[in-house]
Amino acid sequence: MRAGFVIRKLLGALSTLAFVVVFNFFLFRIVNPNPVDSMFRGRNLTQEKLDEITRKFNLDGSKWDQFVGYVRQLLHGDLGLSFKGNRPVATAIGEALWPTLLLVGTSTLLAMLGITLGYRAGWRRGSRFDSTATSLSMITYAMPEFWLGMVFLGVFASKLGWFPVGGLEDPGSTATGFAALLDQVHHMVLPASVLAIAYVGEYMIVARSSMIETLREDYLQLARAKGMREDEVRRRHAVPNARLPVVSLSAINFGFIFGGAIAVESIFSWPGIGQATYLALQGPDLPMLQGLFLLISAAVILANLVADVLYGKLDPRVLGR
């Protein structure tokens, strides 16, 4: 029974991915009907070269042929050539991937602390902890993450000098191994804090209202009547139900944090996908944007898949009889 559920979700994810690929292709073709021109802007091409490229991109074929060609390239891991110096997009993205994963991963984990805060606030609704937590969450939610980044940069890096103003590592640093890691962490503190603070509010608010909804339920009363301690009632009965909407939120939020990383990475010169996107926008470096869009969408689809499967494990009601 569960295997069927997982397969269904997997197929769903694949179909969404397929949709994204199609969407991606046609979207960029609208902007850029003739990729050759834009790639070799202004430069003279020999007829030979032109023919070769025409063949490669099926430019003399129909849109469908071009699409098929595009998909075939994708399956080979070829995402085209960036406008900037004709570097393979796949390579450029590959290099930028790890820093972003590191940053977004850390920030997400930190932001998820908001979940525990939210449970506590919901459990003790109306308490001072609750009002403080809720107010803080609303305030941080209202802050655009890049603005917060600017403020942090200004205060902690420029003025106080506690943290570097940007980059992944100190340029020219010869540290290796653990020292290098430490250096990276030092550089990551500000951008990660900014992202975490910007998104913790949402986790907190959703966890809180979910807990409040759960508090209404009769089975909590039944658990108490059985003679269970209050904190056990919360842990064993309230939380397993309250966390369900939070799981769904996490998937959605993952997509948002990725988006938020675009602006934050550019502010902190963090060499990740976000900064790559920001730089690609300046061109606009269309092949790069196309590749990045595909990648980010795929990442979010994956996150959604994981969340869906996890949800199925946590809530037997969605599995069907």
Place this chain on the structure above:
Amino acid sequence: MSLAAEHPVHDSPRSIRWARRRASAADAWGRFRRDRMALLAFAVLAAFVLMAFLAPFVSDRADFSAINTGDNPTNHPPDGQFLLGTDSLGRSMALQVLWGARVSLFVGFAATVLMIGIGVAVGLAAGFFGGWTDALLMRITDWFMVIPFLPLAIVLATILERSLTTIVMVIGVTSWPSTARLVRSQVLSIRERLYVDRARALGAGRLHIVGRHILPNVTPLILANTTLAVPIAILTETTLSFLGLGDPTQVSWGGILESVGTTAVKAGYWWQYLPPGIGIVMVVLAFTVIGRALEAVLDPRLRER
């Protein structure tokens, strides 16, 4: 001895309905009024709207020409003459913030209207018609929800010409899915209710059911959702402008942050980047507080026992 016999009906059904509506609206307003935070938020919002309106009267656009025509001091901190200092071109920050309010608020409202419009239409159609319509619309909604929102907005904004209309459209078109889902589930739950069945048994047509039963029950939800959608629209516009995708001819808070950039931050020109951000935070916060207060007032389940 029935209740009806004891209380004969004098008024028409319609006037009773309106009397009831007025009573519940008065009740809701009374409760809203008692929420001091919400009132404060309302006042703040009103102040910003006023600011936005007054901008053209306080100065004209000439002050924003790219060339420093007035020989104003550049990057000057706040003082008597320039309440919020000047930027790298000598332009008054205070005026920029004032003008920025217009764009941010306008885009916020317009994009929200679009977002809610599409979302409600889709949600109503899916929930009410069910079957294939529902399945198809929900598939589309799901797809839109999964595509990460900001990258999509960025891509669209890149493709299309940079203008306010584009931004409004981009935000509206990428944000409607969650409203659609919300409306749809509400419509579905109302459809299940007995009184709709009874209305059908009495021979009520579809339009009647939608107008009399479904809309009045969905509207409060939409209202609360709208108020919470405006902050999202404003924040998105700000982000898009910051990334350089906004309308280059307009001053917006996000655009100000983009033009002053990290240069201002590293040089310590706090008057250049703090005010626009604070403006954004205040407006967004105001809408959020009002939205939550509305939710609490309109949804009796959320109120404290």
Place this chain on the structure above:
Amino acid sequence: MSVLELRNLHVTYRTEGGLVPAVRGVNLVLEEGDTVGLAGESGCGKSTIAAAVLRLLPRGTEVTGAVLLDGEDVYSMKPGRLRAVRWTGAAIVFQGALHSLNPVRRVGQQIEEAIVLHSSQAAHSAHSARSARARVGELLERVGIPAANADRYPHQMSGGQRQRVLIALALACDPKVLIADEPTTALDVMVQAQVLALLEELQREHGLSLLFITHDLSVLTHTCQRLAVMYAGRIVEEGSSSEVFTHPQHPYSRALTAAFPTIGDLASRMNPRGLAGDPPDPSALPAGCSFHPRCAVATPECTTVDIALRQVAVGRRAACVHVGVPA
């Protein structure tokens, strides 16, 4: 010694609208093996009594009087003692609606939880886990559910099955007192009959004292020896259930019983006599006898003087000015 005794119990909720007196001076005694029904409309305070017995009322609720379980006052117990007494001294069978059971936990596991909570401290061994599971199986079989169903989730069961699970759960720790709070309300008539029969069987088998709370009088007359009718937080009539049902003394009980057509009496079927008006809002009770606004035989005295329970006969009391002699 009585197994459960409510002595002048007053329960007042604290709400944002002010103080709401839900129970106003209730006295009730259950001896071992007694079956007592508590009947009344919604809002009369009967469910509050169920929660009050195991001290499950929301924080801040004012409770005065005494609730004695086996002679011990529940409200003077220390938290540890209270938790030990819950479910072992008295257990509640809640309404079997989908939300009385935790939807994300298996049914058997929820029963096991009760057993494990009250087993001796040495109990967290594989042996005790096995015996707990075996007991769960026994309990389920006893209520008519195959033991294998212990692995099911609540949403996979029918309403009737869920109700039986709740009954099995209530018996898990061999309580002396069983409080059934509207156990058959969410069920259709056929299933209702089965569940009632089950409750009666179990009560006889285990010698349980049963406090059956419901708004449905017809259910009580068969299952319970004694009957108490509640209105606006007070008991307004009590006695043997057959007596109260066939010869009600209080105008409210009269109206309640008259609402049920008597089988065989065509006239009563054609002419059901309901009761006009609504139960009073507990935060705004009428002066004098709280029933007087809806009473067909109210006297001027009833609007000012609150009538206490009066003796009608041995074991029969009713709170009405027209009845018996002042206590």
